[in-house]
Amino acid sequence: MKAFLQSLVVAVLLALPLAAQAGTLTVKGSDTMVILGQRWAEEFMKKNASTKVQVTGGGSGVGLAALQNGTTEIAMSSREMKDAEKQKLRTRYNTTGTEIPVAKDGVTFYVNEANPLNALTVEQLRGIYVGDITNWKQLGGADAPIIIYSRENSSGTYVFVKDHVLDGEDYAASAQTLPGTAAVVNAVSKEKNSIGYGGAAYAKGIKELKIKVGNEEIAPTAENIKAGKYPLARDLYFYLRNKPSGEAKTFIDFALSPEGQALVTKVGYFPVK
Amino acid sequence: MEQGLTQTAFAPALSPTARRRQLREKAIAGFITLMAFTGIAALILIIVFVAKEALALFTDPAARHEASFSKMFLAQDVPPGRPPFRWQPVSRIPKVSMIPLFVGTLKTTVVSMLVAVPLGVFGALFAAEFAPRRMRELLKPVIELLAGIPSVVLGFFALMVMSTVVKDLFHFDRPLNAMLAGLGLALAIVPVIFTVSEDALTSVPRSYREASLALGATPWETAWKVVLPAAAPGILAACVLGFGRAIGETMIVLMASGNADVISWSLGDSARSLSATIAAEMGEVVVGSPHYSLLFFIGVQLFVFTFVLNLIASTWTKRVVRKLTGGAA
Numbered sequence: 001m002k003a004f005l006q007s008l009v010v011a012v013l014l015a016l017p018l019a020a021q022a023g024t025l026t027v028k029g030s031d032t033m034v035i036l037g038q039r040w041a042e043e044f045m046k047k048n049a050s051t052k053v054q055v056t057g058g059g060s061g062v063g064l065a066a067l068q069n070g071t072t073e074i075a076m077s078s079r080e081m082k083d084a085e086k087q088k089l090r091t092r093y094n095t096t097g098t099e100i101p102v103a104k105d106g107v108t109f110y111v112n113e114a115n116p117l118n119a120l121t122v123e124q125l126r127g128i129y130v131g132d133i134t135n136w137k138q139l140g141g142a143d144a145p146i147i148i149y150s151r152e153n154s155s156g157t158y159v160f161v162k163d164h165v166l167d168g169e170d171y172a173a174s175a176q177t178l179p180g181t182a183a184v185v186n187a188v189s190k191e192k193n194s195i196g197y198g199g200a201a202y203a204k205g206i207k208e209l210k211i212k213v214g215n216e217e218i219a220p221t222a223e224n225i226k227a228g229k230y231p232l233a234r235d236l237y238f239y240l241r242n243k244p245s246g247e248a249k250t251f252i253d254f255a256l257s258p259e260g261q262a263l264v265t266k267v268g269y270f271p272v273k
Numbered sequence: 274m275e276q277g278l279t280q281t282a283f284a285p286a287l288s289p290t291a292r293r294r295q296l297r298e299k300a301i302a303g304f305i306t307l308m309a310f311t312g313i314a315a316l317i318l319i320i321v322f323v324a325k326e327a328l329a330l331f332t333d334p335a336a337r338h339e340a341s342f343s344k345m346f347l348a349q350d351v352p353p354g355r356p357p358f359r360w361q362p363v364s365r366i367p368k369v370s371m372i373p374l375f376v377g378t379l380k381t382t383v384v385s386m387l388v389a390v391p392l393g394v395f396g397a398l399f400a401a402e403f404a405p406r407r408m409r410e411l412l413k414p415v416i417e418l419l420a421g422i423p424s425v426v427l428g429f430f431a432l433m434v435m436s437t438v439v440k441d442l443f444h445f446d447r448p449l450n451a452m453l454a455g456l457g458l459a460l461a462i463v464p465v466i467f468t469v470s471e472d473a474l475t476s477v478p479r480s481y482r483e484a485s486l487a488l489g490a491t492p493w494e495t496a497w498k499v500v501l502p503a504a505a506p507g508i509l510a511a512c513v514l515g516f517g518r519a520i521g522e523t524m525i526v527l528m529a530s531g532n533a534d535v536i537s538w539s540l541g542d543s544a545r546s547l548s549a550t551i552a553a554e555m556g557e558v559v560v561g562s563p564h565y566s567l568l569f570f571i572g573v574q575l576f577v578f579t580f581v582l583n584l585i586a587s588t589w590t591k592r593v594v595r596k597l598t599g600g601a602a
């Protein structure tokens with residue numbers, strides 16, 4: 001459903017030339033960040049009635065594409081900008097863009113509540129996701145095949161897991177991809193031999209795996225992520241074409257203010273500061 | 274020249290009302306022609322646009338390197354233990370094999386057709402030949418209503434309700450698989466096949482049935498050996514229409530198939546289809562990149578498949594019609 005919306009958004013993007021009106025600020029991109037962006041926009045508009053902030057999702061790539069096409073001022077992204085995307089910005093606007101980390105998120109692996117395992121090492125997760133480990137028995141669980149759920153490659157989380165857990169290797173061919181973290185959570189909650197991943201904010205109704213580092217089992221909690229202990233923490237970014245100015249700057253300043261960062265915690269992510 | 278002159282000279286003078294009517298006729302005819310040509314032009318523009326975006330695969334050296342034909346259709350050199358056909362276009366080394374997508378599309382489409390064709394055609398035969406009048410009057414609008422259900426809703430239904438049922442029924446490992454996607458697709462196609470087949474069956478002339486019954490054939494024999502063959506071209510058209518929908522239908526497959534790029538003929542495994550791949554990846558892709566062109570190239574392939582199938586079906590229909598009418602038509 002979401003992927004369909006994404007393609008719709010792209011179609012609209014392609015059809016519409018840039019349309020930035022005075023007094024409106026458009027923020028577009030990562031679906032992980034939409035809830036956060038909307039909360040910021042709501043609070044921001046209460047204080048700055050003259051500015052309208054429009055927040056839409058579609059995926060990190062959609063946001064960054066919109067930035068390149070000039071259809072959004074701020075792109076939200078749950079991953080860093082790819083080289084190809086930077087190249088595009090350079091050829092079109094002669095800038096390399098401005099990257100501003102605005103929140104942190106701990107990518108969390110989920111298993112079904114019936115699964116006896118509580119923690120896995122990053123190497124074990126890698127083994128599962130590249131297809132070397134295919135049975136829970138190999139990890140000390142029940143004798144059952146592992147059902148792997150992944151995100152569509154349109155997702156920033158997909159790229160993050162690929163880079164930081166799989167060391168850039170390909171996902172196993174049997175990895176099933178689902179549109180959206182909510183779909184992954186739903187699938188894992190229903191299928192007892194499955195594993196999936198997503199942002200921490202969504203992890204409801206399933207078991208969050210801790211990451212084993214040495215003898216320590218580290219949960220994706222605010223303290224662990226803030227202290228840099230949780231190995232799979234990632235930054236959530238705002239991207240702009242140039243240095244922020246005008247309304248965009250006021251908005252970003254608000255997002256990074258103590259009040260804005262308190263909203264991050266409220267939504268379920270973690271503050272950058 | 275001279276003839277034209279004499280003609281106008283002898284043409285009866287038209288009354289003002291008649292002339293106005295003539296003008297109006299012309300205007301309406303012109304309007305209809307304009308609409309038709311606008312439609313055709315829009316269609317051609319779409320094809321040109323899609324083909325143009327896909328063309329970069331052949332003209333751009335970088336794209337040609339990343340997504341050459343051999344990479345799309347032949348087995349690739351891979352480390353031992355890794356499958357040679359992969360669809361992983363955002364990989365560090367992009368892998369763009371179309372083979373898993375073909376297999377996935379074929380699996381879901383075949384399952385859906387195997388379910389939907391008998392259901393749709395026999396349902397239509399029942400409605401047209403055997404159902405009491407009141408029942409038929411109820412049946413037809415209800416099934417046509419089914420055709421109007423958005424595919425997202427069907428996909429959601431497959432995902433949330435059918436998945437566990439299908440998994441338990443067939444003892445599959447995974448809840449999202451080719452079988453589930455095929456069954457979900459069948460829900461979308463049955464109404465299409467049913468309504469078009471029913472129209473074809475009811476438009477078989479009454480005299481055929483009466484002649485058959487008069488010769489002593491039972492109603493069943495009449496329906497099976499006379500009415501059904503006579504409606505064959507229409508029924509075939511219904512099936513082709515259903516096939517076109519099955520191969521192009523995106524939402525249901527996207528939601529129910531699991532979208533894994535595996536190559537296997539097991540219906541319990543996940544499948545990734547051509548159309549769902551476009552829908553899933555178009556959102557992220559860097560515009561103008563080889564991956565972007567690849568997605569348009571998939572679109573071209575889908576277009577070619579349905580076009581070829583329509584071509585085959587229409588030649589076959591012509592042959593059937595010729596056989597039925599004894600070569601008179």
